[in-house]
Amino acid sequence: MAKRIEATDVTAYYGGFKAIENISLTVEPKTVTALIGPSGCGKSTFLRSINRMHEVLPGARVEGSLTIDNQDIYDRDVDVTAVRRMIGMVFQRPNPFPTMSIFENVVAGLRLNGVRRKSILEEAAEKALRSANLWDEVKDRLGKPGAGLSGGQQQRLCIARTIAVEPQVVLMDEPCSALDPISTLAIEDLMFQLKDKFTIIIVTHNMQQAARVSDRTAFFSIEKTGDPGRLIEYDNTQKIFSNPSQKKTEDYITGRFG
Amino acid sequence: MTATVTSHRPQPPAQPVTLRARRLPAYAAPVIAVVALLASAGVVYGAGIGGPVLVVVVAALLYLAGLYAAANAVEGRRAARNRTWSALIHSAFVLAVLPLASVVWTLVSKGSERLDGNFFGTSMNNIGARDANGGAYHAIVGTLEQVGIATLITVPLGVLCAIYVVEYGRGRFAFTIRFFVDVMTGIPSIVTGLFVLAFWVLVVSPWFNDGRPGFSGFAAALALSVLMLPTVVRSTEEMLRLVPAPLREGAYALGVPKWKTILRVVLPTALPGIVTGIMLAIARAAGETAPVLLVAGGGAAINFNPFENNQSSLALFVYQQAGEASKYSPARAWTAALTLVALVLILTVAAKLLARRNRLGR
Numbered sequence: 001m002a003k004r005i006e007a008t009d010v011t012a013y014y015g016g017f018k019a020i021e022n023i024s025l026t027v028e029p030k031t032v033t034a035l036i037g038p039s040g041c042g043k044s045t046f047l048r049s050i051n052r053m054h055e056v057l058p059g060a061r062v063e064g065s066l067t068i069d070n071q072d073i074y075d076r077d078v079d080v081t082a083v084r085r086m087i088g089m090v091f092q093r094p095n096p097f098p099t100m101s102i103f104e105n106v107v108a109g110l111r112l113n114g115v116r117r118k119s120i121l122e123e124a125a126e127k128a129l130r131s132a133n134l135w136d137e138v139k140d141r142l143g144k145p146g147a148g149l150s151g152g153q154q155q156r157l158c159i160a161r162t163i164a165v166e167p168q169v170v171l172m173d174e175p176c177s178a179l180d181p182i183s184t185l186a187i188e189d190l191m192f193q194l195k196d197k198f199t200i201i202i203v204t205h206n207m208q209q210a211a212r213v214s215d216r217t218a219f220f221s222i223e224k225t226g227d228p229g230r231l232i233e234y235d236n237t238q239k240i241f242s243n244p245s246q247k248k249t250e251d252y253i254t255g256r257f258g
Numbered sequence: 259m260t261a262t263v264t265s266h267r268p269q270p271p272a273q274p275v276t277l278r279a280r281r282l283p284a285y286a287a288p289v290i291a292v293v294a295l296l297a298s299a300g301v302v303y304g305a306g307i308g309g310p311v312l313v314v315v316v317a318a319l320l321y322l323a324g325l326y327a328a329a330n331a332v333e334g335r336r337a338a339r340n341r342t343w344s345a346l347i348h349s350a351f352v353l354a355v356l357p358l359a360s361v362v363w364t365l366v367s368k369g370s371e372r373l374d375g376n377f378f379g380t381s382m383n384n385i386g387a388r389d390a391n392g393g394a395y396h397a398i399v400g401t402l403e404q405v406g407i408a409t410l411i412t413v414p415l416g417v418l419c420a421i422y423v424v425e426y427g428r429g430r431f432a433f434t435i436r437f438f439v440d441v442m443t444g445i446p447s448i449v450t451g452l453f454v455l456a457f458w459v460l461v462v463s464p465w466f467n468d469g470r471p472g473f474s475g476f477a478a479a480l481a482l483s484v485l486m487l488p489t490v491v492r493s494t495e496e497m498l499r500l501v502p503a504p505l506r507e508g509a510y511a512l513g514v515p516k517w518k519t520i521l522r523v524v525l526p527t528a529l530p531g532i533v534t535g536i537m538l539a540i541a542r543a544a545g546e547t548a549p550v551l552l553v554a555g556g557g558a559a560i561n562f563n564p565f566e567n568n569q570s571s572l573a574l575f576v577y578q579q580a581g582e583a584s585k586y587s588p589a590r591a592w593t594a595a596l597t598l599v600a601l602v603l604i605l606t607v608a609a610k611l612l613a614r615r616n617r618l619g620r
Binding site: 108 | 428505506507508509510511512513514515518519522523526527529
């Protein structure tokens with residue numbers, strides 16, 4: 001199921017502005033990889049270029065090579081929607097579809113991609129909601145609007161929506177930054193469980209979170225405002241947080257910079 | 259040295275000793291109002307310079323001045339200003355609602371005279387100046403058909419145009435479309451009528467009318483759709499822009515193609531607002547007289563076929579009855595006006611209910 005992602009010299013632009021430069025790293029299947037670094041260093045940009053969400057913005061483009069199990073994501077013949085079905089994404093702020101019920105939200109990805117059979121949808125919804133630890137809380141009100149849930153529940157609903165289409169990789173862009181500590185804990189627990197099936201890449205500003213949930217950590221940084229973000233260090237999480245090989249990484253994780 | 263520094267330190271503002279403040283009693287405002295009204299009536303009628311309207315205007319000014327003075331004396335400047343501005347805002351609201359209430363009252367009181375089966379069941383065919391009967395059946399049919407056809411033309415065109423401009427349009431072409439839609443918003447209705455007269459009635463319609471120009475309800479519908487189009491495009495555009503980008507990205511991230519995202523996520527989210535915009539356009543079109551007069555020609559008989567021969571409409575019926583030399587026609591005009599307003603109201607309420615039915619009950 002889960003797949004390996006290899007980035008080689010990935011450079012991304014917003015119009016004329018170079019946001020990241022020459023990022024190369026390999027993400028192993030069934031691991032959690034954390035991307036950390038100061039604001040504006042290009043973590044989210046890199047994350048968004050993995051499932052081709054970067055190019056949604058006008059004028060944005062990506063150079064270099066990104067592969068998933070040796071298939072080039074940016075090949076000319078690649079169907080963008082297939083890439084995004086394979087590589088799901090959870091956003092910083094929960095974004096359930098306001099016109100849809102909880103059930104419709106969870107199965108939106110399946111339904112909008114042509115799955116009609118009610119039994120299949122119901123089965124998939126229950127499975128995804130159970131995986132997202134939300135089933136017990138919402139099983140009696142699946143027909144109610146998704147926007148009526150609390151922030152933490154909405155975010156788990158969005159995770160359920162993402163994993164309902166059975167992607168191989170799940171990208172998370174600061175999924176806990178709008179949540180309280182209890183909801184954050186629920187989502188971190190969830191990541192541990194999901195790691196059995198999916199490859200997870202998470203952007204986070206919370207270094208304790210990165211240390212708790214991830215196997216590998218990538219530290220991004222910029223020289224100064226306006227410069228492109230670069231990958232400073234990429235290693236096992238334990239190594240990064242106990243004995244980083246770069247001075248900059250050490251400064252950042254000990255709070256002396258950034 | 260230290261002493262000078264301390265003495266130059268700015269004094270902190272005086273702290274209030276208590277959180278309570280003196281307030282005008284609750285009866286103060288009504289008492290001032292009554293006093294202002296009595297004083298105003300005394301002055302206006304005593305000097306014999308005006309009637310009830312002037313009394314109310316003078317009383318309102320006296321009330322504002324009295325309220326400010328009283329509040330200033332008891333509560334202080336800030337509270338006095340607050341009270342005066344609140345009173346001004348409320349007066350503005352009343353002033354805005356007055357004409358509306360007056361219109362509704364006039365319509366209902368004068369329009370109810372001919373609110374009978376005969377009015378809704380007959381046309382003006384063979385109704386002479388001395389005939390008390392006669393109705394607007396043909397005009398209601400004309401309005402419904404013309405506005406219906408205009409809506410069928412405008413809504414798909416306008417919504418698709420707005421989708422193009424918001425979701426797909428980049429660069430000069432989209433900019434040009436937006437610019438011309440803005441320009442179209444300002445076109446007077448008589449000009450669209452003349453345009454359809456010159457283009458459709460005189461040039462195109464002779465091709466399938468044995469060479470003779472043909473007035474028709476369809477021509478009126480064309481003119482009305484030219485009028486409706488910019489309203490529909492602009493309001494739909496604004497509503498689509500209000501749909502948050504994260505919703506679109508959320509759908510893209512599930513591997514949903516762009517067109518399906520627009521159809522199943524963006525449009526349903528914006529639907530209530532789009533429906534409101536469409537209803538505004540329909541209301542405007544239903545009330546237009548000039549284009550219908552120019553290209554459908556009016557007419558007294560019932561004509562169900564919008565593609566052939568003259569047709570009337572409610573607005574045109576009002577215009578014609580108001581100008582007719584018969585003591586019975588003003589009542590018909592008022593009832594037709596009431597019918598037109600009621601029709602638009604019913605359509606608006608129905609459309610809003612339909613749009614809400616798709617949303618989830620909370």
